[in-house]
Amino acid sequence: NSGVVCLLRPLLLDVVPSIRQTTALALGRLADYDMDLAEAVVRAGILPQLICALPEENRYYKKTAAFVLRAIAKHSPQLAQAIVQCGALEMLVICLEDFDPGVKEGASWAFGYIARHNPELSQAVVDAGAVPLLVLCIQEPEIALKRIAASTLSDISKHSPELAQTVVDAGAIAHLAQMIPNPDAKLKRQVLSALSQIAKHSVDLAELVVEAEIFPVVLTCLKDSDEYVKKNGATLIREIAKHTPELSQFIVNSGGVAAVIDCIGSCRGTVRLPGIMTLGYVAAHSENLSMAVIVSKGIPPLCVCLIEEHEDHIKAAAAWALGQIGRHTAEHARHVAVANVLPTLLDIYVDTRSSEDLKMKASILKALKNILQKCTYLPALEPLLHEAPPNILKHIIGQFSKVLPHDSKARRLFVTTGGLKKVQEIKAEPGSLLQEYINTINNCYPEEIVR
Amino acid sequence: RRLSRMATVIQKWWRGYLRRKHFREIVERAYFIKKLNFYNQMAVRIQKMWRGYYVRKYIHNFYALKKYLKAVSVNNELVRSELQEYADMKENEDKMKDLEKKEKEKKHQARKMHYLLSTEQIPGIYNSPFRKSPDPMELLLRKSKPLSHRKQQVKSPFPYELYDWPTCKKPPAFVTELPLLPTDRQKPQGPFRDPAEVLWQRYKPLEPTLRVAESSNSPPAKAREEVRREEWRNPIHDNEFPPFSSYRKNDEKYEPLLRRSGKYGQEAYGTKHFREVYPKKWIADKDFETLFSSIVLFEKFGKTYSSTGQIV
Numbered sequence: 010n011s012g013v014v015c016l017l018r019p020l021l022l023d024v025v026p027s028i029r030q031t032t033a034l035a036l037g038r039l040a041d042y043d044m045d046l047a048e049a050v051v052r053a054g055i056l057p058q059l060i061c062a063l064p065e066e067n068r069y070y071k072k073t074a075a076f077v078l079r080a081i082a083k084h085s086p087q088l089a090q091a092i093v094q095c096g097a098l099e100m101l102v103i104c105l106e107d108f109d110p111g112v113k114e115g116a117s118w119a120f121g122y123i124a125r126h127n128p129e130l131s132q133a134v135v136d137a138g139a140v141p142l143l144v145l146c147i148q149e150p151e152i153a154l155k156r157i158a159a160s161t162l163s164d165i166s167k168h169s170p171e172l173a174q175t176v177v178d179a180g181a182i183a184h185l186a187q188m189i190p191n192p193d194a195k196l197k198r199q200v201l202s203a204l205s206q207i208a209k210h211s212v213d214l215a216e217l218v219v220e221a222e223i224f225p226v227v228l229t230c231l232k233d234s235d236e237y238v239k240k241n242g243a244t245l246i247r248e249i250a251k252h253t254p255e256l257s258q259f260i261v262n263s264g265g266v267a268a269v270i271d272c273i274g275s276c277r278g279t280v281r282l283p284g285i286m287t288l289g290y291v292a293a294h295s296e297n298l299s300m301a302v303i304v305s306k307g308i309p310p311l312c313v314c315l316i317e318e319h320e321d322h323i324k325a326a327a328a329w330a331l332g333q334i335g336r337h338t339a340e341h342a343r344h345v346a347v348a349n350v351l352p353t354l355l356d357i358y359v360d361t362r363s364s365e366d367l368k369m370k371a372s373i374l375k376a377l378k379n380i381l382q383k384c385t386y387l388p389a390l391e392p393l394l395h396e397a398p399p400n401i402l403k404h405i406i407g408q409f410s411k412v413l414p415h416d417s418k419a420r421r422l423f424v425t426t427g428g429l430k431k432v433q434e435i436k437a438e439p440g441s442l443l444q445e446y447i448n449t450i451n452n453c454y455p456e457e458i459v460r
Numbered sequence: 461r462r463l464s465r466m467a468t469v470i471q472k473w474w475r476g477y478l479r480r481k482h483f484r485e486i487v488e489r490a491y492f493i494k495k496l497n498f499y500n501q502m503a504v505r506i507q508k509m510w511r512g513y514y515v516r517k518y519i520h521n522f523y524a525l526k527k528y529l530k531a532v533s534v535n536n537e538l539v540r541s542e543l544q545e546y547a548d549m550k551e552n553e554d555k556m557k558d559l560e561k562k563e564k565e566k567k568h569q570a571r572k573m574h575y576l577l578s579t580e581q582i583p584g585i586y587n588s589p590f591r592k593s594p595d596p597m598e599l600l601l602r603k604s605k606p607l608s609h610r611k612q613q614v615k616s617p618f619p620y621e622l623y624d625w626p627t628c629k630k631p632p633a634f635v636t637e638l639p640l641l642p643t644d645r646q647k648p649q650g651p652f653r654d655p656a657e658v659l660w661q662r663y664k665p666l667e668p669t670l671r672v673a674e675s676s677n678s679p680p681a682k683a684r685e686e687v688r689r690e691e692w693r694n695p696i697h698d699n700e701f702p703p704f705s706s707y708r709k710n711d712e713k714y715e716p717l718l719r720r721s722g723k724y725g726q727e728a729y730g731t732k733h734f735r736e737v738y739p740k741k742w743i744a745d746k747d748f749e750t751l752f753s754s755i756v757l758f759e760k761f762g763k764t765y766s767s768t769g770q771i772v
Binding site for chain 2: 225228229231232233234261262263264265266267268271297300301304305
C-alpha cells in the first residue's frame, strides 16, 4: 500500500538471480494475503515482467513465479482473467513440463486456482494444453504432486460435460481409479472428488467411470476414518446412481447400498448429505430398487437423520428420500409407516420454529403426500388424524375412506380408538373432496353410531 | 280415393314381399353378430387368465423378486462384514503407529535424561528407597545410551523442503557449520591430525593488526581521515592513468565514411562500375589476350577460398 509494489518492481529485473527470486517471493506473499494487494500487483503491470524470461530461469524462480500467479488467481475471476490475458498460461505449461516436482506442483496448483472460477477460464486452461501434462503429473511418485494434479483435474471437469470429456479423453479415469486404494487421506479426497465431477454430467461419462472397476474399492473409502473421504465417496456413488436405473441396479448388486447406509449411520452433519441423496436416487428409479433399499435396512438411519440433524437442507433431503422410498406401492408405504416415520415428519412440518424455510416445508409436504397416497396401514395413520393440518388431513381421510368400506375389523378398530368421533368433528365445505370422503366413511357405519 | 287405397294395398304387399325376402339375411346377420360377441367375451376371459399368469410368472415374478431381495441382503451382510474387517484393520494400524511413536518418544526422553539414573550411593528420582522395585522409567534409563549433544542432528530436511517450497514459508536452508569432533575421542588411525591441535587452531583467538584494532572514532583515526580527504580533494594529476601515446595516434586520424567519400559525392548504393568498351578505338580488332600460358598455381590466387559465398 505504501508503494511497496512499485519499489519491488525494478528488483524483478535485477541481474542477481536470488534477488529476483526473493522479490517474487515477497510479491507472492503480499498477493496471497489480501485481494486489494493482488489487484495492486496486477495493476502495476508486474505480471509480464515476471513471466517474460521464465523458461530460462532456474527452478526456484519458476516455483516462486507459480506461487505468485496462484496467489493472485485465487481471489476472483477478474484477476484470473488478467493472468490469462498476459499469456501466463503458456509459461505455466512450460513449468509443468519441467523435471522438478516442486515446480510441477506449483504450476498445477496455479492452474487449479485459475480453472476453479468459471467455465471460460477452464476452457482457456484446456486450450493451453495442460490436461495431458496433468495426467502425467498424476502418475508421478510424489504424493503432494498427485494430490494437486487430481484437485486441478477435478476443478477443470466440474464446469461442463465437454470439459469433462476432454479430461476423460486424456486417459485420466484409469489413473484416478488406480489411486483410490492409496492410504493417503487427502489424496483420496481429491481423487474421489475428481471422479464424481466427471461422472455427474452424463450417463456415458458415468458408465465410463463405472467401467474403470471402481466398485468394490470405493466402498472401502466409505469406511475410512477421514470424514471428507467418506463424503466424497458417497458423492461419487450418488452421481453414478442418479442417471439410470441400470446403474443404480449395479450399485445395489455390488452391495453399495449397505455401505452407504452404514456410512450415514456413522457420520454426523453435512457429511451425511450425499449418502442420503444416494438412497433417494436409488429408491426413486423403480419399486424393486426401493424394496432393495428397504431390505438393506435403509429406513431407520434416515429416520434418525430427520430427528437428529439441525440443518434444514439435511432434513429436507432425508424427507425427500423417505418420500421416494414410500411412494411406489402400498407395501413400501407400509414399511415406511411401520418405522414410525410419519409422526416425525408431521412434527417437523407443523413445528413453528422451522416455518421460515419454505423449501424444506414444501419437500416435507410432498414426501408426506406421496407416502400417504399409498399408505393403507391404518394403525400408523390413526395418530396422524389428531394433529394434522387440513391439507394433509384430506389425504389421510381419503385413505381411510378407501380402506374402511372393505375391512370390518378395521372399522371396529376405527370406532374404538375414537377415530370416528374425530372425523365427525372435522368441518368441510359440502361438495369438496373432503366431504365426499367423510360421507363414504359415515356410510360404512350404521346411523346410531355416527350420531 | 279408392285408387290411393288400392295403391297402398299393393305397396303393402310389395313391401312385405321384399322384407320377407331379406328377413333371412337379417336374422342370419344378427345371429352372427351375437355369436361373435360371445366368442369375443370368451376370448377376453382366456386372455385375461393368460395375461395374469404370464405377468405373475415372468415380469412381476414375486418369488424371483423375493429371491433377489434375499440375495441383496445376503450380499449386503457380506459387504458389511468385509468393510468392518477393513475398518478394524485400519484402526489397528493406527493404534500400532501411535504406540510406536510413544515408545520412540519415551526412549528419546530416557536418553536425554540419562543423568537421572541412580548411582550406588544416591538413589535416583525413579528409584525411591520406599518402593519395592524400581520404576519402569528407571529400567529404561538403565538400558539407554546417554545422548550427547552432538547427536542431536536435525532430521534430513530434504524430503520436506520440496513440500515447503510451494507455500514458500521457509527460506532456503543454508549450509550450517560443520559439527566438531569431541576432544577426548581416541585418535582414529590414519593421517589425521590430533583433534586437540585442530581445535586449538580453529579456536585461535583473533589477533588483529593495529590498524584494524584501532577504532575509527579515536583521535589518530580522525586525524588520518582529515589527511585522506585533503588528498582526495587536491590531486596533482587529474587523469592519473593516461594511455600510452602510441595508442593515441590511431585515434586522431579521421576516417571519412565510405558512403560520402565518393568522388562526386554520394553514389547510390549498389551502383556497379564496369570498364567501358569502345570497339572503334581498338587498334587491332581483337580484345586483350594473354601472351603466355597462365601459371596454374597463380591462377588459383584469390580463388581457393570462397569469398563471401561465391563459388570457387
